[in-house]
Amino acid sequence: MENNIALLINNISVVYHDVIQVLKGVSLEVKKGEIVSLLGSNGAGKTTTLRAVSGLLKPENGRVTEGSIIFEGKPIHNQPPEVITRLGIIQVLEGRVPFKYLTVEENLRVGTATRWGKPYKEDLELVYYYFPRLKELRNRLAGYCSGGELQMLVIGRALMAHPKLLLLDEPSLGLAPFLVKEIFDIVKRINKEQGTTIVLVEQNANMALNIATYGYVMENGKIVMEGKAQDLKENPDVKEFYLGTTAKGLVKSYKDVKAYKRRKRWL
């Protein structure tokens, strides 16, 4: 059972600039080969949780002050990103962040930084196999690619690093619904075919719960709910606040005064 766990976050607190506390005792567990989604509204602390794992808190002047993060049995909290990425944890940043003045292929090559000096041709082919569109664009500057193409690019770039644990921060941000579906399907395939463990942070709760096996709901820096993805989808509170339907499964309407009055009672 113990060996089965890829990532274990144990009651962590995160403080920015030594004063602003963002996470207050978050615990979660990710099993190997599984997709776990982390849901919640803006400012709930989802991105901070991911940054705590990937080591990217430091450039933002944040720190894990309590608790521990264990990856494959090793504590990794407050380690620099150079160390953490070399263990196989790669975060795909929110809002995509490509290297605008590098071509698509050069962007992908930056993904080999953790394995500097090793051959990368096969990895390029693997990325082009999942994202054929990128192959057509290989010599274009990333700054001139569309949002959907960029999302494919940054996921592909992360794949180049042979990640064991992929942290995806809102891949659906600002994309057309059919593109979101396409990208989520590919993420699911990567998870199945490469055995990559994935933590998915999403606002699009419906999509995220469709491909995930387990889900956590965050609110104000705490985990307020967790469960199997299927159970969460059926949960009346999740339906109400994150899926945009009423407890009965109907589209929410402000005519229905009772639904309007419903409160998040765990706050």
Place this chain on the structure above:
Amino acid sequence: MDFFLTLLVQGLSIGCLYAIAALGFVMIFKSSSVLNFAHGELLAIGAYIFLVISVWLKLPIYLAFIITFVGSFLLGFVIERLFLRPMIGEALIEVIMLTVGLAAMFKGLLLFIFSGNTYVYPNFLPAGLAVKIGSVSISPVYTATFLITVLFLIIFGLFFKYSSQGIYMRSVADSQTAALSLGVNVRRVFALSWAIASLVCAMSGIVLGILNGINVHDLSKMGLKVFPVVILGGLESIGGAIIGGLIIGVIETLVSGYFSTSLRDVVAYVILVIILMIKPYGLFGLVEIERV
């Protein structure tokens, strides 16, 4: 007409020199946004290392080149490790003031060792480099400057375009957070850009030494001359640094040829002021690729 052509060729060659000097400056600025005020001193250090090895130790010229390059490359590393790395995360102005301090320190050290005298290198350039096109004859120094610059630009072009380390360096200049998220060793990139900048400085220091003789004051003045060049070209653009260098080189030589040599040093700064007034981001300054 011949006079004009001779000046033009000389100007282009000096422009090449400015271009490689500016290259090192742009490299540091691009990767870490630090304006390096110790640039001229790095140039002088390179020139003096070469002087010590070729004239005082009397080692063969090719060996002198190799040792100078390796030495200045390492010097760049050491400077980054000792002085710049502890400053990571501090405000930019503090880092820039640190380079001003470094400049004063290096200059003092060089003056202490070599005093303000002017030295010259032995004439080691092969006479075959003298080129005569029609009635315009070009002396070996200018041909050599031109060839060395082109060689350096090709090497750097290939390095940044194709090598993994070159691509990592560009990625850091592009977005530091994204580079960090992929495990690029940002501190190594900073160290490498200082090392390469220092090497390029040594190169231009040697060429300048061949042209004008080696003098601490003259060489460190080149550190200021870089500013008109990079601001004309646009601070972030390596291509801009090259074209800016060529433009300033040509204008300077033409002005000193047709008007007065005393105007020579002034004209670059006049151009600088004009450029800042009409095109503050330079000719090839970063045109943000904007997408929302």
